[in-house]
Amino acid sequence: MKVDNLVDHLFRHQYGKMVAILTRIFGLSQLELIEDAIQDTFSKALLSWRNKMPDNPEAWLTKAAKNRAIDLLRSAKAQAHRMEKLDNGPSALLLEGLFLEKEIKDSQLRMIFTACHPALNPGDQIAFALKTISGFGTREIAAALLTKEETIKKRISRSRKTIIDRNIQFEIPNHRNLPSRIKRVLEVIYLIFNEGFHSTAKHDLIREELCTEALRLCQLMLKRAHLRTSEVYALFALLCFHTARLESKLSDQGEIINFKDQDRSTWYWPSIQLGHSAMMKAVESEEFSTYHYEAAIAAEHLKAPSLAETNWANILKWYSELYKIQPTPLNLLNQGVVLQQMGCYDKCWEIIQQIDPDKLEQRKYLYYSACADLALQEGNSQEAICFLDQAIARVHNKIEKKYFLEKRNSIVSNNQ
């Protein structure tokens, strides 16, 4: 029997589903108990599958979850102090209904909104979401977010505590709160994707999984008519466009490939197509979000048959629109880089000088990298090396660091 017979990430995805369903039955206050119970079920599945895999592993796990729920209900009923609560609890029929595909999705959406509840500490939301919705282990989350496992555990338990203390309900918010709540969900999905895409993680496998996970969550949001705002479509399009070139970003040796040297034929076409159809839906709206502009920029890059044929003017236009609604130093820096591509070096300096590199925080190295490129264009290789050194001192990712070091070396050897 081959491992291939098991769907990729079956356990992880099933974990998220089961947590969501059981939370629907027992309430968010029982989250810890539920997660322990599911962990338990999985360990047991592993032992009983050792000799023979069930014909339908997914159904097997679902059935195990259902049985587990019934067990838990029984033992809860046996405890007198819980009697009252469970009298109006779910009947067997209702329980059955919750395991239907549509209801599972509904429970997962409730969990997404719970994880992105404004009462939760923004820094804790990602860790909590990755554990509870996506079924990542604390060690995996720590590796992906470049944090200690202890920190992740603290964030998760703090979230659980807040949920109980604030008596947060397991629901999709009502119409009045919905728009702002959707916004926060999208922010969290976007952050999860960014963590993966900008490869802060040393572990490449986890990096990619964060991206696919963000896509999956976004897709879940698109499954419900009243959650399907133009912003959700735009974010989905953006994620698809970025995902399309995820492969081409890294060489087989795991080295970062400069955008200009990426093999455009390796861009994943189905992902681009999916992004385009989402984009068509997204632009039906009058109002454009940051995701609209970011997606437009990404699409513009994908459209160009080669870097030289890129429509930089369009990209600059989207960046300045984006800057109007999101005036961040990073968006300004991006405008600078585009101007540099267009050969407008004076204008580029002008923009770059407006930027306070400290405000770019962990992306500060990108500023120095842009400055280095600019200095190089002007033939000032000494200055370029100085800037590159600053970039090297601030970049965390090993692959990117290596890229800068090589660039520095080539400048040095060209000048000898």
Added chain:
Amino acid sequence: MKEYMMIFVGADYQELGLSPEDLQGRMGKWWAWSAKMKEAGIIRGGNALHSSGKRITGPDRIVSDGPFVESKELVGGYYVVTADNTEEVVKIAQDYPDYDLGGAVEIREVMVFDQ
């Protein structure tokens, strides 16, 4: 051909708190191993064991819970395989997936009584 029992000691998954992804990966290794042995036609039987149980001791046959050993000494399962000698079983046992979790394999020859 003789029969040998490989006894798996330690590496209690429940206690180790492995992530779903870890568990799935482990499962793959177990399958690969058992598939390899099946293909070689050497498997005679095997099972996983619950970590809890009963223990009966002493002349009064006192029944108590659990095997009362530390989890790292706990027997988690076994396979019975056929082989020519212990060295061959040692080779087979190289693929046991849980050494990295502190697990161990104990190999014992099944005794045959001549009539």
